[in-house]
Amino acid sequence: MKPALFVFLCLCCLVQLADARGEAPAGVQLLTDITLETVVTGLDSPVYVTNAADGSRRLFIAEQAGRIKVLQPGSSSPTVFLDITSKVLAGGERGLLGLAFHPQFESNRRFFVNYTRRPDGATVIAEYRALMTNPDEAEAGEIMLLTVAQPFANHNGGMLAFGPDGDLYIGTGDGGSANDPGNRAQNVNELLGKILRIDVDHPSGGAPYSSPPDNPFFGAIAGRDEIFAFGLRNPWRFSFDRITGELYAGDVGQDAREEIDIITNGGNYGWRVFEGTSCTNSDPGLCSAGAFTDPIAQYKHNGGRCSITGGFVYRGSKSSLPFGAYVYADFCTGEIFLLQNGTQSQLMDTALSISSFGEDEDGEIYVVGIGGTVQRFHNPSAVPPGAFAIRSAFIRRRSDGVTLDPVTVKPNGKKFEIVVNESASVPSPASQGAIVLVNGVALNTDYTTNVPGTPIFVARLKRPMLATPGQLMVEVLRTDGARSNQLTLQVLPSVE
Ligand SMILES: [Ca+2]
Numbered sequence: 370m371k372p373a374l375f376v377f378l379c380l381c382c383l384v385q386l387a388d389a390r391g392e393a394p395a396g397v398q399l400l401t402d403i404t405l406e407t408v409v410t411g412l413d414s415p416v417y418v419t420n421a422a423d424g425s426r427r428l429f430i431a432e433q434a435g436r437i438k439v440l441q442p443g444s445s446s447p448t449v450f451l452d453i454t455s456k457v458l459a460g461g462e463r464g465l466l467g468l469a470f471h472p473q474f475e476s477n478r479r480f481f482v483n484y485t486r487r488p489d490g491a492t493v494i495a496e497y498r499a500l501m502t503n504p505d506e507a508e509a510g511e512i513m514l515l516t517v518a519q520p521f522a523n524h525n526g527g528m529l530a531f532g533p534d535g536d537l538y539i540g541t542g543d544g545g546s547a548n549d550p551g552n553r554a555q556n557v558n559e560l561l562g563k564i565l566r567i568d569v570d571h572p573s574g575g576a577p578y579s580s581p582p583d584n585p586f587f588g589a590i591a592g593r594d595e596i597f598a599f600g601l602r603n604p605w606r607f608s609f610d611r612i613t614g615e616l617y618a619g620d621v622g623q624d625a626r627e628e629i630d631i632i633t634n635g636g637n638y639g640w641r642v643f644e645g646t647s648c649t650n651s652d653p654g655l656c657s658a659g660a661f662t663d664p665i666a667q668y669k670h671n672g673g674r675c676s677i678t679g680g681f682v683y684r685g686s687k688s689s690l691p692f693g694a695y696v697y698a699d700f701c702t703g704e705i706f707l708l709q710n711g712t713q714s715q716l717m718d719t720a721l722s723i724s725s726f727g728e729d730e731d732g733e734i735y736v737v738g739i740g741g742t743v744q745r746f747h748n749p750s751a752v753p754p755g756a757f758a759i760r761s762a763f764i765r766r767r768s769d770g771v772t773l774d775p776v777t778v779k780p781n782g783k784k785f786e787i788v789v790n791e792s793a794s795v796p797s798p799a800s801q802g803a804i805v806l807v808n809g810v811a812l813n814t815d816y817t818t819n820v821p822g823t824p825i826f827v828a829r830l831k832r833p834m835l836a837t838p839g840q841l842m843v844e845v846l847r848t849d850g851a852r853s854n855q856l857t858l859q860v861l862p863s864v865e
């Protein structure tokens with residue numbers, strides 16, 4: 370058995386382990402200027418921090434025992450927003466574990482929690498509302514959406530987050546013990562060992578939610594309608610990239626490997642057949658099947674590492690972290706890592722037991738220490754990204770390169786691409802890997818420099834983008850976080 374998630378380790382051991390782990394891999398620049406700035410201390414076993422995306426710039430901190438605290442911008446003295454300690458069974462890996470605000474929280478006051486309940490430890494996904502008369506306090510009334518029985522005390526998952534599609538995503542663990550004895554993560558008739566996706570705006574069939582019809586086991590297809598992805602062990606923390614919408618999950622391993630997965634619709638992430646890319650020998654006959662999606666990164670249990678705390682892709686504007694880097698940690702060692710272009714590096718080593726990361730409204734990233742702290746990344750030598758400009762854009766058919774002029778409604782926007790001219794005539798390294806955004810949606814983009822005149826960005830449009838008359842707002846986001854000026858294209862009604 371590996372140590373439980375919230376076991377405190379002796380700090381004197383950590384120092385020695387840090388030495389044994391040594392330097393970052395060759396060629397990886399250590400970002401030594403980046404530090405942690407304390408935001409609040411004295412919390413009671415905090416496990417998450419988030420924001421309500423309502424323009425208030427408040428932070429909301431979940432404490433494991435069952436309290437949510439609210440912190441006003443600039444304050445270091447949080448107040449109680451919700452207290453459900455009487456309902457929550459807390460301790461070890463149990464407690465109030467997840468919190469997510471509805472995308473329209475500002476108008477509908479709805480938010481959602483994930484906790485293990487008294488007395489049986491079952492997982493509860495429930496809805497609450499902020500008071501109409503006081504946005505810093507919640508109503509006591511609870512609407513229970515979903516409960517999942519838990520066969521063991523550990524591996525309760527716990528994450529909640531709304532995706533760019535407006536649906537609520539829920540992380541569940543495999544139910545616990547070790548090595549998934551009930552083989553639940555691979556069983557699509559069980560909700561354990563999964564990422565679930567539900568629509569909380571459309572009740573259905575007596576349930577206070579519905580399942581999106583494009584969930585992989587929706588309707589007549591065998592398997593629970595709520596499942597989005599499966600084969601996970603304990604996806605304690607996951608998050609969406611604010612720009613690309615990609616879902617990054619840190620899946621906690623057994624005795625050997627910690628992994629980071631990009632979660633896609635219907636994906637099977639291998640547990641308990643695989644731990645990372647290592648065959649577990651729980652079901653050796655399945656290890657050659659090739660039916661599983663490998664992690665995008667993994668690390669072994671060297672130097673005391675034992676439990677990944679998944680984090681966030683940095684998309685803030687303060688350059689407190691490298692733009693587009695995924696930041697995560699190991700709970701047991703206190704190390705904080707970056708994943709950039711497939712390469713892992715150690716950002717810093719801390720004495721914290723990092724239970725979670727979180728984001729504020731601006732995309733700045735916070736570190737939650739189970740010992741009672743919330744801190745924020747700070748880079749005193751951050752250099753703001755330089756300005757750059759685009760000067761024109763047009764749309765053409767992918768098959769033959771014919772330009773749409775004027776741009777007219779097309780039922781299948783996927784067959785078209787947008788070409789954006791960079792203003793500079795000399796290619797810039799920061800444009801390699803840049804993303805064209807159309808109406809804020811990130812598109813698959815190539816940067817082509819071997820064309821006469823100026824370098825161009827070429828991006829594939831998505832199906833609905835040319836389906837109706839309207840404006841396309843075009844901008845380019847460079848890998849260093851620099852945003853271009855905005856251009857607009859008019860989509861006109863088709864003449865036929
Ligand atoms: Ca089904």
Ligand SMILES: [Ca+2]
Nearest residue numbers: 638639640645
């Ligand atoms: Ca896996």
